[in-house]
Amino acid sequence: MPIEKIIVLEDDMIIRKHLEQQLRNRRYDVASASTIAAAQELLSKDTFDLIFVDVSLPDGEGTDLLRELQTRAVRPLAVVVTGNASVQLAVDCMKAGAFDYLIKPFSSEQIDVTLKKAEDFSQILKVNQFLTRDEHEDSGLELIGQSKPIERLRNLINRVGPAQATVLIQGESGTGKELVARALFRKGPRAGAPFIKLNCAAVPENLIESEFFGHERGAFTGAMNKREGRFELAHGGTILLDEISEVSPQVQAKLLRVLQEREFERVGGSKTIKVDVRVIATTNRRLEESVERKEFRQDLFFRLNVVPIPVPPLRDRLDDVPILAHEFMLRFSRKHGVRVKGIADEGIKALMSHSWPGNVRELQNLVEHAVIMSDEGGMLDRESLRLGAGPTPGEFRNFETAPAIIPLHAGEVSGAPVLGTADQPVLSLAELERRAIFHALEHTKGNRTHAAKLLEISIRTLRNKLNEYGVSSREDTDAAVGE
Ligand SMILES: Nc1ncnc2c1ncn2[C@@H]1O[C@H](COP(=O)(O)OP(=O)(O)OP(=O)(O)O)[C@@H](O)[C@H]1O
Ligand SMILES: [Mg+2]
Missing domain, CATH: 1.10.8.60 (Helicase, Ruva Protein; domain 3)
Structure with a gap:
C-alpha cells in the first residue's frame, strides 16, 4: 500500500505497454514515458512512489536520471530494467541509487517479487522517520516494581498483549502508560511490525487530521507532496494514540470510522484506504468524565475502551x-x-x-x-x-505547593522576579519559560485556564509543559473550560 503511483520509463513500446498493463492489473496508478525528459516532466508535476527505468534511452542513460533523483528530497524508489545481465551493470545501477533491477524478459512472478520488496522497503523508510529517540531509551523498557498493583498490571499485560483488541490505558501523568503500551506491543503477534505513536496533544489542531490520515498533494497550502498518515504507516502493526482526550470533535468522528471500519480517506483525497492496525490509546484525563461533559464522543469511548487498563498512581x-x-x-x-x-x-x-x-x-x-x-x-x-x-x-x-517538588534553584523563592538583575547568572530560555509558567499559576491561584490566557498560550500547551515538569494534571478540571 505504500506504493501507489508508478512511472514506467522505457522506450521499447512493447515492453512498456506490457509492464504498464501488468501494473494496472495490480491496481497501481501508472504513468509512462519513453524519454528521460518526459519522465522528468511527470516527476515535476506529481509525486511518484516507484519508477521503472530502462538503461538505454533515446536522450541518455537511465543511470543519469537515477543520479539526478538522488539529489531530490522526495523521490520514488527506482527499479532498473535492463536487457544486459552483467554484474557490473547491476553494481553501477545500485551505486546510482536503484533499489532493485529486473532483467528482460521478466515474468509476472518477478514483477510481484520486486513490487513486494518495494512495498516493504517503502514502508520501512517511512516508518523510520518516526522512530525518534525517546525518553524510554534512557529508562529502559521493563516495568519495574513488585507491589500488588504492578503485579496485577503485569498479569493484565501478559493476557491482553497477545490479543488484537483495542486497549485504553488510563492513568495520571508519569505513571508509565507509554511503557505499558510498549510492553503490550512487544507481547503481541505484531511485535515485528511497525509501532507508530502519535501524541495527540502535541500536534497543532489544524495539522492533526493530516498526521492521522495523511494528505494528497495540494490538499492545503504547503502540502507540496502526498504524505501518508500515521494510520497508513502503522498498517500491519500497532498505532499508539497518546493523549487521545485532546482530539477535536471533528477528528473524533473520523477516528470512530477508522476504529469501526478500519478505513479512511487522506485529507484532500477521495480514495478510501483500508488499514489493518491494532489501536492502543492512552489518556491522563478520566475519559468517562470527558464523555459526561460532552467533550468526548461516547461511541468513540466505547470503541476505545474494549480492554481498559488502569495504571495506578505511584502513591x-x-x-x-x-x-x-x-x-x-x-x-x-x-x-x-x-x-x-x-x-x-x-x-x-x-x-x-x-x-x-x-x-x-x-x-x-x-x-x-x-x-x-x-x-x-x-x-x-x-x-x-x-x-x-x-x-x-x-x-x-495543590498547585500552590507544586514548585516545591519541581525544585527551583538554590535560594530561589517561587515568587521571585522572572528576570534577574545584571549581576545574577543568565537563565536558559527553558528555565525562564518554567518560571513564567509558575509565576502565572501563582498569580491565578493555580487556575490553569486563566494562567494560559495570561501567558498567551493554549491550555493544551500549558498542560504539556506541566507534564514535562512532572506536575499531575489530575485536578485541572478547570482546563476544559478554556478549550
Ligand atoms: N514501572 C516503571 N518502571 C520503570 N520505569 C517507569 C515505570 N513507570 C514509568 N517509568 C518511567 O517513567 C517515565 C514516564 O513514563 P511514561 O512516559 O510511560 O508515563 P505516561 O503515563 O505516559 O506519562 P504522560 O501521561 O505524562 O505521557 C518514563 O521514563 C518511564 O520509562
Ligand atoms: Mg505518555
Missing part, C-alpha cells in the same frame, strides 16, 4: 518507590558517569512519605538530579533528593 504503590529509586540511581550513574554508593535510609524514608503527583517520572527526574549533584562515591540523601523542606504529603496535589 498507591509506595512499596515500589525504593526499588524504582534504586534502579534509576544505577541507570543515571551509568549515564552521567557519576559513581554513587547508594541511597541513605532517611532518603528512602523521605521518598516513601512523598505523594508523587508527577508519579514515576517525577521520581525519575528527582533521582537523576540527585545523581548529577552527587559527590563521586557519595550517597543520595534527604538533602540531595530535595525533599527536605517539602510540605507534608497531600499538599503536593
Whole structure:
C-alpha cells in the first residue's frame, strides 16, 4: 500500500505497454514515458512512489536520471530494467541509487517479487522517520516494581498483549502508560511490525487530521507532496494514540470510522484506504468524565475502551518507590558517569512519605538530579533528593505547593522576579519559560485556564509543559473550560 503511483520509463513500446498493463492489473496508478525528459516532466508535476527505468534511452542513460533523483528530497524508489545481465551493470545501477533491477524478459512472478520488496522497503523508510529517540531509551523498557498493583498490571499485560483488541490505558501523568503500551506491543503477534505513536496533544489542531490520515498533494497550502498518515504507516502493526482526550470533535468522528471500519480517506483525497492496525490509546484525563461533559464522543469511548487498563498512581504503590529509586540511581550513574554508593535510609524514608503527583517520572527526574549533584562515591540523601523542606504529603496535589517538588534553584523563592538583575547568572530560555509558567499559576491561584490566557498560550500547551515538569494534571478540571 505504500506504493501507489508508478512511472514506467522505457522506450521499447512493447515492453512498456506490457509492464504498464501488468501494473494496472495490480491496481497501481501508472504513468509512462519513453524519454528521460518526459519522465522528468511527470516527476515535476506529481509525486511518484516507484519508477521503472530502462538503461538505454533515446536522450541518455537511465543511470543519469537515477543520479539526478538522488539529489531530490522526495523521490520514488527506482527499479532498473535492463536487457544486459552483467554484474557490473547491476553494481553501477545500485551505486546510482536503484533499489532493485529486473532483467528482460521478466515474468509476472518477478514483477510481484520486486513490487513486494518495494512495498516493504517503502514502508520501512517511512516508518523510520518516526522512530525518534525517546525518553524510554534512557529508562529502559521493563516495568519495574513488585507491589500488588504492578503485579496485577503485569498479569493484565501478559493476557491482553497477545490479543488484537483495542486497549485504553488510563492513568495520571508519569505513571508509565507509554511503557505499558510498549510492553503490550512487544507481547503481541505484531511485535515485528511497525509501532507508530502519535501524541495527540502535541500536534497543532489544524495539522492533526493530516498526521492521522495523511494528505494528497495540494490538499492545503504547503502540502507540496502526498504524505501518508500515521494510520497508513502503522498498517500491519500497532498505532499508539497518546493523549487521545485532546482530539477535536471533528477528528473524533473520523477516528470512530477508522476504529469501526478500519478505513479512511487522506485529507484532500477521495480514495478510501483500508488499514489493518491494532489501536492502543492512552489518556491522563478520566475519559468517562470527558464523555459526561460532552467533550468526548461516547461511541468513540466505547470503541476505545474494549480492554481498559488502569495504571495506578505511584502513591498507591509506595512499596515500589525504593526499588524504582534504586534502579534509576544505577541507570543515571551509568549515564552521567557519576559513581554513587547508594541511597541513605532517611532518603528512602523521605521518598516513601512523598505523594508523587508527577508519579514515576517525577521520581525519575528527582533521582537523576540527585545523581548529577552527587559527590563521586557519595550517597543520595534527604538533602540531595530535595525533599527536605517539602510540605507534608497531600499538599503536593495543590498547585500552590507544586514548585516545591519541581525544585527551583538554590535560594530561589517561587515568587521571585522572572528576570534577574545584571549581576545574577543568565537563565536558559527553558528555565525562564518554567518560571513564567509558575509565576502565572501563582498569580491565578493555580487556575490553569486563566494562567494560559495570561501567558498567551493554549491550555493544551500549558498542560504539556506541566507534564514535562512532572506536575499531575489530575485536578485541572478547570482546563476544559478554556478549550
Ligand atoms: N514501572 C516503571 N518502571 C520503570 N520505569 C517507569 C515505570 N513507570 C514509568 N517509568 C518511567 O517513567 C517515565 C514516564 O513514563 P511514561 O512516559 O510511560 O508515563 P505516561 O503515563 O505516559 O506519562 P504522560 O501521561 O505524562 O505521557 C518514563 O521514563 C518511564 O520509562
Ligand atoms: Mg505518555
